[in-house]
Amino acid sequence: MLRLENISVQVGSKKLLDNVSASFLPGKMNLIIGPNGSGKSTLVKAASKQIAVCEGSIRYSEKQLMEYSYRELAKIRAVLSQHTEVAFPLKAWEVVMMGRYPHFTNHPARIDEQIVVQAMDYFEVMSMADRDYATLSGGEKQRVNFARVLAQIWNAVPGQLRYLLLDEPLTFLDVNFQYQFMRKLIELEQKDDLVVVGVVHDLNLAARFADYILLLNEGKVLAQGQPSEVLVEEKIEQAFKIKPVMLTHGSLNYISF
Amino acid sequence: MLSRNYSASYFYLAIILVVVFFLSLIFGAIVIRADEIMSAFSDFFSGREMPLQERIFFDIRLPRAINCILVGASLAMAGVLMQALFRNPIVEPGLVGTSSGAALGASLYFVLGATLKFNAGVWTLPIAASAGGACATVLVFLLSHRREASQSIISLLLTGIAVNALCLSGVGLMSYLARDPQARSITFWNLGTLSGSSWNSVILIGASTLICFFISLRLTKALNALAMGEAEALHLGVNINRLKVMVITVTVVLVAVATAFVGVISFVGLIVPHFLRLMKGSDNRFLLIGSALLGGIILSLADLTARLWLAPAELPIGIVTSVVGVPVFIFLLRRNQHYF
Numbered sequence: 007m008l009r010l011e012n013i014s015v016q017v018g019s020k021k022l023l024d025n026v027s028a029s030f031l032p033g034k035m036n037l038i039i040g041p042n043g044s045g046k047s048t049l050v051k052a053a054s055k056q057i058a059v060c061e062g063s064i065r066y067s068e069k070q071l072m073e074y075s076y077r078e079l080a081k082i083r084a085v086l087s088q089h090t091e092v093a094f095p096l097k098a099w100e101v102v103m104m105g106r107y108p109h110f111t112n113h114p115a116r117i118d119e120q121i122v123v124q125a126m127d128y129f130e131v132m133s134m135a136d137r138d139y140a141t142l143s144g145g146e147k148q149r150v151n152f153a154r155v156l157a158q159i160w161n162a163v164p165g166q167l168r169y170l171l172l173d174e175p176l177t178f179l180d181v182n183f184q185y186q187f188m189r190k191l192i193e194l195e196q197k198d199d200l201v202v203v204g205v206v207h208d209l210n211l212a213a214r215f216a217d218y219i220l221l222l223n224e225g226k227v228l229a230q231g232q233p234s235e236v237l238v239e240e241k242i243e244q245a246f247k248i249k250p251v252m253l254t255h256g257s258l259n260y261i262s263f
Numbered sequence: 264m265l266s267r268n269y270s271a272s273y274f275y276l277a278i279i280l281v282v283v284f285f286l287s288l289i290f291g292a293i294v295i296r297a298d299e300i301m302s303a304f305s306d307f308f309s310g311r312e313m314p315l316q317e318r319i320f321f322d323i324r325l326p327r328a329i330n331c332i333l334v335g336a337s338l339a340m341a342g343v344l345m346q347a348l349f350r351n352p353i354v355e356p357g358l359v360g361t362s363s364g365a366a367l368g369a370s371l372y373f374v375l376g377a378t379l380k381f382n383a384g385v386w387t388l389p390i391a392a393s394a395g396g397a398c399a400t401v402l403v404f405l406l407s408h409r410r411e412a413s414q415s416i417i418s419l420l421l422t423g424i425a426v427n428a429l430c431l432s433g434v435g436l437m438s439y440l441a442r443d444p445q446a447r448s449i450t451f452w453n454l455g456t457l458s459g460s461s462w463n464s465v466i467l468i469g470a471s472t473l474i475c476f477f478i479s480l481r482l483t484k485a486l487n488a489l490a491m492g493e494a495e496a497l498h499l500g501v502n503i504n505r506l507k508v509m510v511i512t513v514t515v516v517l518v519a520v521a522t523a524f525v526g527v528i529s530f531v532g533l534i535v536p537h538f539l540r541l542m543k544g545s546d547n548r549f550l551l552i553g554s555a556l557l558g559g560i561i562l563s564l565a566d567l568t569a570r571l572w573l574a575p576a577e578l579p580i581g582i583v584t585s586v587v588g589v590p591v592f593i594f595l596l597r598r599n600q601h602y603f
Contacts, residue, residue, distance in 0.1 A: 056497055080500025093350035093490045094545035104488055108500040112484070112548075119266070158499070 007031055008053065008169055008201050013062030015048050015225075022048040024225040025062070030218070032167055033198040035191065037212045038205045040222035041246050046205040049222070050173040053203065054085045067167055080108035083169040084155035088177050089147065092139055098150045099135040102126055105157035125157040126150075129190070145183045148175065152187070162199050170194070172204035176211070184208070188215050209261045213237050221245060237261065269549045272542060276556035280332065283563045287328040288320070290567060292575045295320050327460040331566045332559035333468045334457070334525050335535075337475070337517040339558025342532020343550045344479055344517075347486035348510045351416050352537065353595045356518040357529030359423040360399035363430035365519035366452045366527050368395020370437035389467055392523035396515045399426050404511075431527075454581030455526035457566050464524040471520040475513045476555055482509060483548040490545065528562070528581050530588020535561055537591055 008030040015023040023045045030036040038046050051057045053064055055071055064071040066083070084105070092101065102125060106118040114122075126132040129149045134142060139150065152175070159168040172191075176184045188211060195202045206212055212219055212233065219236040221229040223245040229236045242250045242261065253260040289295055295316065303317035313321065342355045356362050372391035407422040434452045451459075485506050488496040493503050522528075539553040562580075565587075569578040 054498060056494055075500075076497060076502050077500040080498065083498075085495075085498040087494065090491050090495055093492075094352065094540065096490065096545055100544075100546070101491070104491065104499060107484055107488055114266075 007065075007067065007167070008203060009065045010049075010053065011063045011065070013052060013059045013064060015045075015052055015057065016060045021225050023052065023059075026222070026225070026227055027062075028220050028227065028230060030201055030203045032201045033195065034202070034217040035195050035215050036201070036203045036218045036220070037216040038203065038220045038222065039207075039209060039212050040228075043224075044222040044245070045225040046222055047173055048225075050085070050171050050203070050205055054083065054171050055079055066169060077108055080158065082159060082163060082166060083171065084158040085171045085173065086151060086155045086175045088174045089144065090151050096139050097135065098131060098137050098139050098142065099126065101139050101150055102131075102135075102154045102157055105154040105160075108158065121157050121160045122153075125153040125160060128156065129153040144178050145180065148179060148183070148187075152190070156194070159200075162197075167199050167201055169201045170203070172202070174205045174207060177207060184211065191215070209237065209242070213259050213261060233259075267543060267546065267549070269543060269546075269552075272549070273552060273556065276553060276560065280556050280560050280563075283560050283567075284328055284332060287331060287563045287567050288324055291324060291570050292577075293319065295324060322462075323460075326462050326465045327457050327566070328563065329465050330457050330460040330468060330525065331563040333465070333472045334521040334528070335531060335558035335560070335562025336555040337468065337472050337521040337558070338528060338531040338562070339535035339554035340472075340476060340479060340551055341514045341517045343536045343547065343554050344482075344486070344510050344514045345532065346536055347489060347547050347550075348507065348514075349416070349419065350490065350492075352540070353416070353533070353592065354419070355530065355532035356514065357527060357532065358420060358427075360403045360426035360430060361396045361515060361518045362522050362527040362529065363427045363434070364399020364402075365392040365396035365515075365522035367399070367430040367433045367437070368392045368519070369523040370434045370441070370452060371395065374437045374441045386467075388523050389471070389520045393516055393519035395430070396519035396522065397511075399430055400511060400515055402426055451526045451579075453527060454579030455528035455584075456569075456577070456579050457525050458577060460524070468520055468524060471516055472555075475517045476551070478509070478513055479551055480548065482506065482513075483546075483551055486510070486547040487545075526579075526581070528584055530584045530592065531558060531562055531565075533595070534584075534588050534591050537595065 010026055010028045012025050012027055013023055014021060014025055026049065038049060040046050048057070052059050055074070055076065066074065099122060102122050103114060103118070105125070106114055106121060110118055123132065126135060129152050131146065131149050131153055134146060139147065142150065155170065159170065162168065176187055179187065191202060192215060194200060216233050219230065219233055220227065221236050221241060228245055229241045237259070239250055239252060248263050251262045253262060288300060289297070299316055300320060303313065303320045306313045306317055307321060338356065345354045345356060345359065346352050369388060369392040372388055376387070403419065403422045403426050407419040431453060438452065485496065485501040488499045488501050497503050535554045535558045536550055539550050539557060543549055565580050565583040568583045569580045572578055
């Protein structure tokens with residue numbers, strides 16, 4: 007379990023996160039939504055030890071985040087960002103191999119190479135393994151990165167949960183890719199030792215796939231719980247300042263504006 | 264498929280390095296034949312009196328040839344490290360003030376050290392040069408820092424120009440005040456020369472090159488991860504702040520120790536990594552080992568050219584490296600226009 011207890015993050019006089027508490031369970035699709043500037047990305051940055059919290063505590067299982075070294079943390083926690091550009095020409099497989107960096111010292115072991123192949127097969131990017139990463143399309147790049155972060159936490163560690171944090175990984179992808187990604191994520195999240203926490207923009211994706219939703223507004227928790235509890239008219243209107251139209255088609259709920 | 268084999272590249276580079284090393288032992292203002300080199304060594308080991316030719320070989324030619332390799336390796340490795348740190352292939356120690364800062368530190372030491380009667384031990388010159396190089400580099404770093412990564416490279420290069428100009432005019436002033444004949448030569452500082460190579464300098468540059476090489480080798484994986492940005496590297500377990508301090512320290516020592524003895528030699532740190540990237544991609548481990556070898560080759564060739572072009576007169580080596588380096592620099596600038 008990834009647990010946030012009363013965390014606050016302040017930059018200058020601006021509170022980016024204000025007394026936020028949440029628990030993210032393994033085997034569930036935990037999604038964070040909220041308007042721009044509501045603190046979604048800040049929350050992921052704090053939870054991944056990229057920025058420090060001013061108050062409160064973050065725990066991975068029972069251990070405080072502060073007590074992990076970057077290297078220790080990297081072995082059990084991977085982060086996928088919106089998009090990643092590389093500064094020098096690298097082949098796609100070299101980018102995926104970086105996911106194994108926390109696990110070897112100088113040269114990748116046999117197991118690292120096998121995991122890279124498996125992760126690339128899983129995201130169907132093996133055919134572009136030898137291509138220059140910079141020449142790939144946006145969707146291909148993001149699949150390569152997905153393979154990379156997955157390779158990073160590929161193996162279960164006995165008695166230890168693994169954590170996958172996603173910071174708006176779907177923003178630059180078309181609808182087809184967005185749904186492909188979410189289906190892959192659902193498959194992954196079935197594993198009961200994997201904690202998945204993702205930020206998404208699209209409320210319909212959240213309505214369709216989430217088991218648990220955290221709705222942030224102005225750095226505070228506006229609502230949290232199951233989609234049916236969070237994605238209700240007045241909460242959405244309060245957060246996004248626009249009146250939603252709630253639609254039902256078959257067994258699924260949709261939100262339009 | 265998921266690996267690159269670099270051993271063939273290392274092998275060929277090493278062979279070329281050995282060949283170039285022997286060429287630079289043989290050719291110069293006078294030609295020293297292979298059999299003379301052999302007899303010089305046998306005289307040396309048996310402790311016999313050496314004739315003039317052999318003395319030239321031992322006291323001048325050999326330390327110079329070794330220094331070419333060491334200085335070339337130092338500057339090229341420093342280029343690789345800086346480019347990885349700034350995430351940009353157009354950065355090198357001559358452009359961001361490290362070299363000229365080191366030259367200022369060394370020339371201050373020559374002039375003021377004599378006046379203030381420092382106890383001039385063998386380590387004090389490299390320390391003075393390192394202090395100068397570190398000050399200039401940190402100054403450029405702080406002045407050019409921008410929140411937007413895309414702006415930072417242009418501002419880095421411009422700040423580098425300003426700090427270079429400042430340091431080199433300081434060097435000019437020191438040369439004007441200097442009594443020491445070596446320090447007095449402004450061309451020495453601005454354009455570099457290996458003609459003053461002594462065994463003392465070989466030992467100091469050799470120590471710094473070797474130590475820094477092995478330290479940097481341990482940083483290559485973290486530097487690879489940095490190619491994807493600071494946040495991604497951090498997520499992969501890299502302690503970014505510690506890495507920055509390590510890389511800057513190692514770079515400054517590499518460049519400063521070399522510069523203290525041979526002056527400012529620009530563009531080696533730019534050309535060498537560029538050619539290696541064309542050969543075998545961007546793995547920093549390969550680039551580091553490769554540039555230790557290719558850096559030595561390129562600088563030895565440049566020094567041979569400097570010695571032979573107008574023989575018996577000698578060109579400053581910086582002219583030769585600039586003739587090759589400036590076109591490469593302009594090419595890289597044009598190709599990387601999206602950074603501006």
